[in-house]
Amino acid sequence: MGCTIDKEIIEKTIAFHGHTCPGLAIGIRLSELAIQRLQIDKAQKPVCVAETDMCALDAIQFLTGCSYGKGNLVHKDYGKSGFTFFDREAEKGFRALxxxxxxxxxxxxxxxxxxMGKVTAGTATPEEEEQCQTLRKEAITRIxxxxxxxxxxxxxxxxxxxxxxxILxxxxxxxxxxxxMESRIRRYGGQYLCIPCFMAMEQKI
Known part of the structure; x- marks a missing residue:
């Protein structure tokens, strides 16, 4: 069965992200999964841990209520298409890959x-750009x-x-x-330094 999220809400999600793409479509379906299994959009204490920084995260922020600003959308830079959703109040969750x-x-x-490589590099012909858009739309529809x-x-x-x-x-x-923030302070040569200043001092980093 295809996506059950209301089309108007999907359009608002696309507007939030700025464009439609396969990555955003994955995020919409992930959010749908979390809403179905956990009612994550209504949870009082939801959390999502994303193992990638792909476009899907904008859909997750818009549709589930998990966001970077609230601290309940956490990015772990593992380079995997893995996402863990958890309801702290209900004490249950799942990891979707x-x-x-x-x-x-x-x-x-x-x-x-x-x-996509050619389009990004600016070397694609008009015909290749059109073909790229067609294939992207087909990938989105498939998802x-x-x-x-x-x-x-x-x-x-x-x-x-x-x-x-x-709050630290x-x-x-x-x-x-x-x-x-104290958890990001480094000590070097008897001084307390922020990470950029520490990196400027310690050239091995």
Whole structure:
């Protein structure tokens, strides 16, 4: 069964992101999965841990209520298409992994990848740009029309994937003078430094 999220809400999600693309479509379907399994959009204490920084995160922010600003959308730079959703109040959650065989079974995947490279580099012809747009639309349609179990493998999670966000003390960097969260302060040569000043001092980093 295809996506069950209202079309008007999908259009608002696209407007929030700025354009439509396969990555955003994945995020819409992920959010749909989290809403179905956890009612994450109504949860009092939701959290999402994303193992990538792809376009899907904008859909997750818009549709689930998990956001960077609230500290309940956490990015772990693992380079994987894995997303863990958890309801701290209900003490239940799951990790969803986008299935590579769905991606690899897309007949236009290889061509689209090459065309996207050309478009990004500014070397694509008008015909190649048009073909790229057509293939992107086909990839989006394929994602939006698929069953959720065709798109993701899901494993239950019984413990929170991250600790709740905390408000920490700020310490003044002794080089630039800017206030810095204490968990990001580094000590070097007897001084307390922010990360950029520390990196400027310690060239090995």
């Amino acid at each position: 986008f299935l590579d065989n769905f991606r690899s079974n897309d007949p236009g995947r290889e061509i689209l990848g090459k065309l 939006m029309n698929a069953d959720l179990d065709e798109l993701f493998s899901v494993k239950e999670v019984s413990t929170p994937p991250v600790r709740p966000a905390r 003390e700020s310490i003044q960097c002794e080089t630039c003078g800017e206030m810095t």
